Amino acid sequence: MKYCARCLYPANHPLKITFDKKNVCSGCYIHEEKDVLNWNSRKEKLARIFNAYRSKNSKNYDCIIPVSGARDSYFVVHTVKKEFGMHPLLVTYNKQYNTYRGIRNLAYLRTKLGCDIATFTVSPERVKKVTRATIKEFGSIYWHCIAGQTAYPVQNAVRLKIPLIIWGAHQGIDQVGMFSHTDEVEMTRKYRKEHDLMGYEAEDLLGIDNLTKKELGVFFYPNDKEIEKVGVRGIYLNNYIRWDTKKQHEKMIELYGYESALQHRTFDTYNDVDCFHYSDLHDYLKLIKYGYGKVTDHATREIRLGRLTREEGIKLVRQYQNIEPNLQKTKLFLDWLGMTEKEFWGFANKFRNSEIWEQHKKEWQLKDSVISHANDKGVEEVRISKKEKKCEFIISPARIKNYQEKQYILVGRGWIDEEKKHQESKKTIFFVIASENRVNFILRTDIFKILKEKGYRLVIISPYKNNPQFRDEFKGSNIIFEELCKAGKVADMINNLRNEKLKINHPKIKEWRIIHGQIKRRYKSQEHAIISFLKEGVKKIILGITPQKKIFWDFIEKWLVVNRCCRKLFKKYKPDVVIMASAGAGRKDASFILYAKKNKILSYAVDNNIDVFEWRYLSTPRDVSGWMLFGENQKKEAMELQRINPKKLITTGPVRYDHYLRNFKPLPRREFFQDLGLDPNKKLITYGAKIPIIYPQNADIIKSLKNISEKENNNAQLFVRFDPKHDPLQYGTLLDNIPWERGEEKSHRDHVANLLYHSDVIVSIGSTFCIEACLVNTPAIWIGFDGYKKHKNPLKSYRAVYDLDLFQRIIKTGAIPLVETLEELIKEIENYLASPEKDTAERKKMIHQEYGVADGYAGERIANYIIDQLEKETLKK
Ligand SMILES: [Zn+2]
Structure with missing residues (x-):
């Protein structure tokens, strides 16, 4: 796939994209206008439009503003009402997947800005019927939302004879440069159908799943005659105001306390906080169809505005793109809809684009994405310089603390009467994080994520306090870093x-x-x-x-x-x-x-x-x-x-394995192997070397494994990972032709997970490394002998450790064989290299036996438990 050399957009962008000779996309090209147009004079032009539509006798509204409560709603209403003094009617189509936060944002929008609002709620049963049809027909759970959001304002304009509709940004201009800002394009039926509605007008759904005109009528766009009679037109503010959604939202947070929230599949915490599924399941379906998600849109936007480098953008894509939808939220949706998970994914996978996806180890994998295009030719030449150092999206305080979003709020009041009563005194949580491992197992889990999102004040006490990467990864408006000092x-x-x-x-x-x-x-x-x-x-x-x-x-x-x-x-x-x-x-x-x-x-x-x-x-x-x-x-x-x-x-x-069980998506083997200096055509034996004070015979084992890997039949190679504080230099020339890494430098769970996943067999000494391998279904072997040495006293041998009940329990399952001689080691490795599927069931059984509910939601359970305890404490007081 071809990618823009400046931003992250692929050639298959659904809004259609073109590239110039230097591989810069049309979106980037048009975006340059933002820095050259005279926005003052454009704003004057907007004022002239508004003046023409101001109601003469104040009997009617001056214009209609479609709002959701999120996504630029505040900014548009604020601009139109406060800056231009217009008298707007807000209209909103109830998308039904509302979060309570979204309901609150909408309530505060209309109240604080003193606007009337018309809300349209279609019967949920009808919405469900329509949604079942759109899932089957073109894999969309969001069609009804978009159809409603784009039809209802126009229907109102016709019905109430308010000709001017004001929209925020035109996505065709902002994303792919479909038009110049100076074209001043306006709302059209054609654009709505082709782009907003994925090619399906409500009329096109007639008959599908027996849908009738009566059921679909609310989504019909008024006919041309009706529109012409009132003279309805819809203008886009981004043609007249330099559009920067991040800056705009930050101003709205400051002025009105707009509530932001963490999103599941993107770093932008401002845009879609009103919906359970937009940045989650809906966005994942986009990934299935087009091979990229919202995070690419958001990173592209920030690259063009000079707040991210292309590389930083790619890093964010790597972080978010492959995250799977939140299981509980998906369950909420499917229960609401009355569809089973199997049925749903059966439909959804029909729209998985086979030019973009392939199957590997029964898992769908992206063949290509922008992640592997960081070093494309010509990137340097067309780069735009960074204008702002940081690109931080803040989490503004929630109006209700400790509320868990678990159910859709179909209709809700949103306004908090006595805000203070509901606002608990700000709770503070200490996270004591002494080592890199604990960063992985506590901070990089839902425990931290959820408690952070709750708005508690979190104090991270750690020796990494001053490490810029560490701070960058965990920072936030409610996060404080402190030093972890010695005991004395x-x-x-x-x-x-x-x-x-x-x-x-x-x-x-x-x-x-x-x-x-x-x-x-x-x-x-x-x-x-x-x-x-x-x-x-x-x-x-x-x-x-x-x-x-x-x-x-x-x-x-x-x-x-x-x-x-x-x-x-x-x-x-x-x-x-x-x-x-x-x-x-x-x-x-x-x-x-x-x-x-x-x-x-x-x-x-x-x-x-x-x-x-x-x-x-x-x-x-x-x-x-x-x-x-x-x-x-x-x-x-x-x-x-x-x-x-x-x-x-x-x-x-x-909780330490939540990542493997839920979010982990392996990198392509080729890409990962290149990073480590390995040959992707050979099998991989990975040795996890224990520090010599515990196991002094590493050199013997490395020699033996090297020999095994070099045997012709095995077609394999050896890789060594040294535990932290294990200095590989002590092995001198032994490591000359063996790629290796140190735990200190390569400790990120993503890296470790990829190493385990792409290894064909893992060999280690009484280590959790082998247990982790089982989570990604990679065969693992425990060494229970002392290299070429033989101890007379059995207590002196490391073998004694395997007598611990826990090792015995695991060995008994058959998931990880214990080898007590070099011959056994050779035999087991060769068995596994020849049949990698061997012992798959045993590995599964072991995980279940040792880890109980291994569903990837341990962190969420821990966070919720702590939240419950905090609430109980508050009640006691
Ligand atoms: Zn571009």
């Missing part, structure tokens, strides 16, 4: 002693503690050993005189562990909830738990490790208000091994 020596010491004294007595934990100790002890230096021997001595004396009681240590910590930094943050923000990634297994979290407890603040541990209760808490964990767990197995462990009160154990499914 006394706190460290007390923490140490406490953990020593409060070791858990369960026989299993005792056993694991021995293995844990072995692993840690093996690789410490002699010098280190002497120092720690002395330290141990002092420790033993103190431990001898302190009681082994939790209550005692809670008291000590409460009064002796003073972390100035932490105390300052609690004082400054007075948080209502603290969200952490562990309940004190990482020392940095511990002080936050202590302070939360001391100040009676809710605290939640979202620990994302499958071995959390068996392997990470070898001493009694600290008290939090709740633990968010994967599934029942974890709950059982928490109760049995750690004696945690079951009331505090909340099973939510694996």
Whole structure:
């Protein structure tokens, strides 16, 4: 597909696009007019038009403005009424998929601007019948909205004899440069049919699904005679005013408190907040038909206005384009319509354009999109310079906090009588994010997204506070960044002693503690050993005189562990909830738990490790208000091994894997392999190397895997991924002809997901990496031997770790084989390379067994749980 060298539009843009010699599209070409036309004189021209239509005796309205409440409605009404002093009648077609936020925006629009409004609500049953037909006929859930929005104003103009209709932007001009601004094109029946209505007038639907004239009549455009009699004309404001929807919305937020909201499939938070489906299911159908979505429209617009570079635009497209529709919203739609999911996608997929899509591993994949055209020839030559550094879309405060959009509001009042009563005091949430992993597992999930959207004040406390990319990714008007500081020596010491004294007595934990100790002890230096021997001595004396009681240590910590930094943050923000990634297994979290407890603040541990209760808490964990767990197995462990009160154990499914289960869309193999310096024609064996302190025999394994990959029959290649803090340079020339990467630099979940997906087999050592591979149905193998070495003492071998119940449980499912010799490793790899589908069912079974409800909505459940708890707290007060 051909793409514009300046913006992101493809040659198949449904509004028709043309390209010049330099591959610049007609839309970009016409857009240049925005910076050369004399807009003052154009505005004067508009004033002259308005003056001609001003009602002489004030008996009638001066003009009609079609509004939805969102998408430039405020700006158009504000301009026409406040700037030009016209007396408009607002008309709105009820699209039925209304969000409550949309209803509020519309209510405030008419009230604050003091306008009359005519609303047209067609019987939902009739709308459903029409929508069923348009889905079958041309895959659209939105036809009735557009048909209604474009017919109802004209019908009113004819009926009420108000000849002037005022529209916002003409999409044909703004997107593809169909006309020059100076052509001053006006509304026509032809454009409406061909472009707005996808070629289908209401009349064309007669007979389809037995639709009658009576049922479709409301969508009929008045006939030419009627229109001529009144002299109806529709003008577009973007021919007279330099159009910049972002700037316009920001002014409206400032003037009238227009409510913006996060959108599912695009970064623009201003435009379609009134609808459940426009930026979601409807936009996904556009992707199916044309291979691009709203995000391309929005990024293109911002590129042309000089707020994004083409590359930044492509990055945004990559981020949003392939996100699948929100399951719950789609379900809402299908329940409303009375259609099953299977039926719906059956129709929708008929319109999947086979020139754009292909099937791979049973998944539809885009053959091509603008993502792979970042480096097209000629881009540099036609580039427009950036005029603004940032392109930030803000989330303005919602008039009702903590409201969950779950149902369509067919008719609603929208105005909030006593705003203040409903407006809760602004709740504050602490996110304690100590490592890159936790960024992936907490901030890059719905937990953060939903709580951010709710308008709570979120304080991210993290060592990445000053990292510009980090800030850029998570910023927002309700987001604050703070530094995560160290605990201090006394706190460290007390923490140490406490953990020593409060070791858990369960026989299993005792056993694991021995293995844990072995692993840690093996690789410490002699010098280190002497120092720690002395330290141990002092420790033993103190431990001898302190009681082994939790209550005692809670008291000590409460009064002796003073972390100035932490105390300052609690004082400054007075948080209502603290969200952490562990309940004190990482020392940095511990002080936050202590302070939360001391100040009676809710605290939640979202620990994302499958071995959390068996392997990470070898001493009694600290008290939090709740633990968010994967599934029942974890709950059982928490109760049995750690004696945690079951009331505090909340099973939510694996939030760390939501991305895989719902949003993940792999990159094309070729593109991904090129990035990593790999050959797309060869199979890929990926080795996840553990740090040497835990597994010192990496070199042996790398050598063996290299040999296996080079065997002629296997036609494979080796790739090595090193854990963070694992320095590959120590392997010297061994890595000369082997591509590799480090976890520190390549930690983004998208990257990891692609690596797992495109690997043909994953090999690792007791690592979650292998479990993750199963989520994308890639075979994985656990190594349970020590390279070329053989330990006499079984406890010295890493093999001992696999005796943990959790490993045994997983191995038993047959999802991830444990190999205990090099021969077994070779055999398993070759089996998998030859038949990649092997063990597919086992992998699925394992995911289900370990992670319970693995539907991709764990983050949403966690966020909703926290919101509920916050609401309960408010009621108590
Ligand atoms: Zn262009």
